[in-house]
Amino acid sequence: MKYLVRENPEAIETLELIEDAFSKRAFLILISCCRVKYEGRAVSRLGLGDRILIIKADGSFLIHQNRNLEPVNWQPPKTKFKTMIKDDIVYIKGVRRYPNESLEVEIHKTYLVSFFIGEDTKSLELAGYEEDMADMIFKNPDLIEEGFRPTSREYSTSQGFIDIIGKDKNGNITVLELKSRHAGVNAVKQLKRYLEDFEDHKKFVRGILVAPSITEDARELLEENKMEFVSLEPPNELKREGNVTLDFYR
Amino acid sequence: MKYLVRENPEAIETLELIEDAFSKRAFLILISCCRVKYEGRAVSRLGLGDRILIIKADGSFLIHQNRNLEPVNWQPPKTKFKTMIKDDIVYIKGVRRYPNESLEVEIHKTYLVSFFIGEDTKSLELAGYEEDMADMIFKNPDLIEEGFRPTSREYSTSQGFIDIIGKDKNGNITVLELKSRHAGVNAVKQLKRYLEDFEDHKKFVRGILVAPSITEDARELLEENKMEFVSLEPPNELKREGNVTLDFYR
DNA sequence: CATTAGATTTCGGCA
DNA sequence: TGCCGAAGTCTAATG
Known part of the structure; x- marks a missing residue:
């Protein structure tokens, strides 16, 4: 910064x-x-x-x-x-x-x-579902695709923090951008910026937008940029309220 | 400091x-x-x-x-x-x-x-809202129409408090609903409720929405209900207008 | 302490 | 752009 x-x-x-x-x-x-x-x-x-x-x-x-x-x-x-x-x-x-x-x-x-x-690409999640989606994916990575293995969360780049980074079954680095709601072109653009940050490394990197649904514009922009979409619903309940890492008091 | x-x-x-x-x-x-x-x-x-x-x-x-x-x-x-x-x-x-x-x-x-x-003992002096409009109307009732005479403020009804109530030059009871901003249908509906509360008395009561301007929908709803609109800007003066030195442009 | 109404409300969504 | 409705509204006033 x-x-x-x-x-x-x-x-x-x-x-x-x-x-x-x-x-x-x-x-x-x-x-x-x-x-x-x-x-x-x-x-x-x-x-x-x-x-x-x-x-x-x-x-x-x-x-x-x-x-x-x-x-x-x-x-x-x-x-x-x-x-x-x-x-x-x-x-x-x-x-x-x-x-x-x-x-x-x-x-x-x-x-x-x-x-x-400063760097601040995150927007407010009024119910905290995005974080819960990440939890869910870490517990059950096959929700993204068979063989996907997440490696880290909140990975820092010059463009902000990548929600989840991992590797697919073929060993390709795979970047996930999570949205808990119907996602638009902004989410795709964000994912694109993350990948551009990686392209300096001259390696093939997959980008996957993970959301319950996306707009038609978003779908087109994804295809144009050879990125992908995985439909995933956020968990519909804030289960075990309070097991989040932020709870440090008692 | x-x-x-x-x-x-x-x-x-x-x-x-x-x-x-x-x-x-x-x-x-x-x-x-x-x-x-x-x-x-x-x-x-x-x-x-x-x-x-x-x-x-x-x-x-x-x-x-x-x-x-x-x-x-x-x-x-x-x-x-x-x-x-x-x-x-x-x-x-x-x-x-x-x-x-x-x-x-x-x-x-x-x-x-x-x-x-720091040192900060000053508090804000503010003008230009609903209360100031009411003050202004009481001081100069002809702003509403010639011959209008306000009788009371904050008149209590089952539907809430009427901003100003008075009589026109013909002795008709007249209810004013004040809005300091561009008013919409809600203001009209509120005025309508006040009048309905009066209709129990079987007397003719005029309803006037007083605001700087209103939406087209509001105007239509007023006409449908035989109510009126008077355009009035809220006063933009502070009681004790000091000779502030802030005017530096032009 | 609860209720209410106004606000330079702000903000997002939709026509 | 305008209008409507919601907001973790906030805030002051009032019972």
């Missing part, structure tokens, strides 16, 4: 770092003493104080005080940003259309600027 | 810094590669990836990916925390009662730990 941290930057440096983060579409965090103004669906003002500012790659903008779950001010994804500096004060303005609204921050002092470009 | 920043801390140091932040009731931020598990009102799992973790002084716990305004996982204020370390993996578990739920994070690598104790 690439990242950058700067403590107590001057205003001009703060501005440069913010701009740098924007150009890299990074995950940006500032700890600053600031004033805030919002105008759009409503109108609000927030006087000077120390807060955390977060700007995400998709244009989400959050300002957090040290209390409450919710941000005190925010702007949803697709916000466009402008920055300015005047009299050692840095300004960030996030503007959005539909609805038309703007969030302006007047930064008087910055204690910390940090941005990073 | 007191603060602390550490880059790439070892697991044991990460743990110590987290504990230190807890004891100081600081505003804690971590940038980490982690796995997440939630169990409570629902169940969820999130595989390994780089995220921002935030823990606030009031026990709020947020986990943000680099997309979407909302945290991917969270725990509201008053969450109690426990930490642990095992095999160079740091665990944070946030537990809450009423409802009983827990959020567990398995931290494999930490890129940045920072916590600070």
